[in-house]
Amino acid sequence: MNRSTKTRYVIFQILVEIFKKNKNFETAFNKYIIGRGFNQKDISFINNVCLNTMRRSMHCKLILKKFTKSGLNTNQCILLSSAIVQIVYLKIKPYAVVNETVNVAKKVKIFPGFVNALLKNVLNNLNEISKIEIKLLDFPEWFVKQIKNKKNFEIDKFIKTFCEQPSLHLVFKSEKYLTNFKEPHTKSSKYSAFVETHKKVSDIDNFEKGEWWVQDFASMLPLAFNSKTKNLSILDMCAAPGGKAFQILSNNKAVLNDINIKRISKLKTNLSRLKFKPKIMNLNGLDFDECHKFDMIILDAPCSSIGTIRRHPEIFFKSKEPDFGALNQLQKNLLEKSSKLLKTKGKIVYMVCSFFYSETIDIVESFLKKNRNFSIERYSPNKQFYDLKYLISKEGYFLTLPTKYKNFNIDGFFAVQLIRND
Numbered sequence: 280m281n282r283s284t285k286t287r288y289v290i291f292q293i294l295v296e297i298f299k300k301n302k303n304f305e306t307a308f309n310k311y312i313i314g315r316g317f318n319q320k321d322i323s324f325i326n327n328v329c330l331n332t333m334r335r336s337m338h339c340k341l342i343l344k345k346f347t348k349s350g351l352n353t354n355q356c357i358l359l360s361s362a363i364v365q366i367v368y369l370k371i372k373p374y375a376v377v378n379e380t381v382n383v384a385k386k387v388k389i390f391p392g393f394v395n396a397l398l399k400n401v402l403n404n405l406n407e408i409s410k411i412e413i414k415l416l417d418f419p420e421w422f423v424k425q426i427k428n429k430k431n432f433e434i435d436k437f438i439k440t441f442c443e444q445p446s447l448h449l450v451f452k453s454e455k456y457l458t459n460f461k462e463p464h465t466k467s468s469k470y471s472a473f474v475e476t477h478k479k480v481s482d483i484d485n486f487e488k489g490e491w492w493v494q495d496f497a498s499m500l501p502l503a504f505n506s507k508t509k510n511l512s513i514l515d516m517c518a519a520p521g522g523k524a525f526q527i528l529s530n531n532k533a534v535l536n537d538i539n540i541k542r543i544s545k546l547k548t549n550l551s552r553l554k555f556k557p558k559i560m561n562l563n564g565l566d567f568d569e570c571h572k573f574d575m576i577i578l579d580a581p582c583s584s585i586g587t588i589r590r591h592p593e594i595f596f597k598s599k600e601p602d603f604g605a606l607n608q609l610q611k612n613l614l615e616k617s618s619k620l621l622k623t624k625g626k627i628v629y630m631v632c633s634f635f636y637s638e639t640i641d642i643v644e645s646f647l648k649k650n651r652n653f654s655i656e657r658y659s660p661n662k663q664f665y666d667l668k669y670l671i672s673k674e675g676y677f678l679t680l681p682t683k684y685k686n687f688n689i690d691g692f693f694a695v696q697l698i699r700n701d
């Protein structure tokens with residue numbers, strides 16, 4: 280198999296693995312890339328085509344429907360979608376895409392004549408196809424159901440931006456490191472910035488020195504708003520791979536915990552680069568000893584991750600929906616447990632990278648109903664974040680949607696501060 284065919288074949292394998300086995304992109308990608316002798320250019324190409332095929336999967340379904348009378352099977356649909364994405368959205372030379380896709384079709388026993396004819400048809404109607412737009416009802420049913428009762432959800436804005444590339448945002452350990460930072464950037468605060476670069480993250484200025492980490496702008500804000508954490512005993516219950524923990528560790532001590540040993544290993548690598556040395560635990564948060572109490576608990580709970588859809592487009596692409604029953608129960612249990620580990624006047628920061636009601640306000644409201652000794656402490660952003668007050672509701676919830684901040688793409692994120700009053 281020549282190099283070009285091999286890269287397309289691997290793209291097909293990765294996408295099939297994600298769809299059929301419900302795997303995360305990173306896991307499937309590593310499985311088919313590591314040790315296969317691809318160079319950096321091939322790897323970037325495979326990464327780019329896979330991510331964009333998942334981002335455009337709903338567009339591709341509409342396009343394929345236009346050109347086929349009977350339904351396609353999963354393999355046909357995946358192979359053709361990845362070819363359509365290369366031609367229509369990534370503007371790769373159509374001649375090469377058609378040839379290589381036909382070669383892969385032969386290998387995976389999809390009728391090559393059919394693939395060839397369909398892609399030629401796409402090429403003949405390129406202008407019309409590139410204008411195809413999706414609507415709410417083209418999204419998976421579970422998504423439509425989750426946002427059904429969501430007030431102020433600007434679906435048109437969401438549809439326009441969810442399939443774009445995420446922006447790269449860095450958070451610095453302190454202001455002085457951002458002042459000395461050499462790459463072109465746009466400041467988002469005194470110690471954070473959006474960076475426009477095609478470099479690998481590890482090639483960006485001062486990566487090795489551990490002066491900054493990658494963290495989305497929206498997910499930085501809840502802890503950035505609240506700078507009064509000096510001398511508090513702090514537990515980060517679900518800490519890996521570490522963004523929120525690094526924010527805390529830049530000014531304070533903290534205990535970091537996570538249930539997942541692989542993610543703890545990533546956390547340790549990050550901590551070592553950033554030269555932080557906190558205490559690390561590897562417990563199920565629900566098993567924490569309630570004799571030891573903290574002043575502050577960061578609960579960045581496991582969730583559907585829908586707010587990170589640009590970085591994790593597999594959420595819409597996978598054949599299975601997120602298990603909302605199990606996630607919502609775990610979110611409730613971890614919040615309840617955190618309340619038992621908190622000192623009087625202590626604070627829980629409950630956060631999720633989600634904007635679904637079921638993972639955000641619903642969890643908080645049912646917790647507050649049961650725990651009358653807790654109340655919401657409204658965020659009051661310090662001076663440098665005054666202009667972001669509009670992100671806080673009258674009830675005190677912080678919420679962003681995965682749309683735009685200025686010219687940059689940001690994640691959807693939710694946070695609330697819960698105070699124990701007795």
Ligand SMILES: C[S@@+](CC[C@H](N)C(=O)[O-])C[C@H]1O[C@@H](n2cnc3c(N)ncnc32)[C@H](O)[C@@H]1O
Nearest residue numbers: 517518519520521522523538539563564579581
């Ligand atoms: C949203 S991620 C945390 C992200 C992290 N706070 C950050 O800023 O990089 C949720 C984490 O919760 C962990 N987790 C899931 N269930 C848990 C449990 N029962 N106890 C402790 N951690 C858990 C997962 O392994 C995952 O790393």
